[in-house]
Amino acid sequence: MSDAVYLLVVALHEAKAKEDAAKAARVAIEEQLAAAIGVPDQWEGSRTNDVGEFKVCVKRSMNVKIDAVRLREIAALNSIDEMIMSTAFRWKPELNKKGWDNTGDEIKAMLSAAITKTPGKVGISVEIKKQEEK
Numbered sequence: 001m002s003d004a005v006y007l008l009v010v011a012l013h014e015a016k017a018k019e020d021a022a023k024a025a026r027v028a029i030e031e032q033l034a035a036a037i038g039v040p041d042q043w044e045g046s047r048t049n050d051v052g053e054f055k056v057c058v059k060r061s062m063n064v065k066i067d068a069v070r071l072r073e074i075a076a077l078n079s080i081d082e083m084i085m086s087t088a089f090r091w092k093p094e095l096n097k098k099g100w101d102n103t104g105d106e107i108k109a110m111l112s113a114a115i116t117k118t119p120g121k122v123g124i125s126v127e128i129k130k131q132e133e134k
Helices: 003-037 068-077 082-088 097-101 105-114
Strands: 045-051 054-060
Touching: 003 054, 068 082
Parallel strands: none
Antiparallel strands: 045 054
8 A cells, every 4th residue: 555545544534533523513503503593393494594794594394204105005095096196296216226136137128228327426434443453
């Protein structure tokens, strides 16, 4: 391993530690500020507050998770029209990697025309080795 690679690993490790500390401090201050401004727990939306020479924009959206199988069961049990379901909910196809890998090559070839793959960000983590690993 070259000295240049080692120095980059050390620099990345130190930068990540500083970044984590800065993020933790920022999040703690944001929570204190939200409480001081009086942001309700279940509030969703955005509003602007003037604080001295600063304009403070507060935004919150609710994270929503839907059990698609249960939703369809409820709709079927209550005879809820498919038009209502397609208007109230988006049905987003997602690739099931394990199922896709088990699909036959001929079918994969046909369906691939509808699938676009782009590389994601490379993730790198650096940790200091424990004493017994050295």
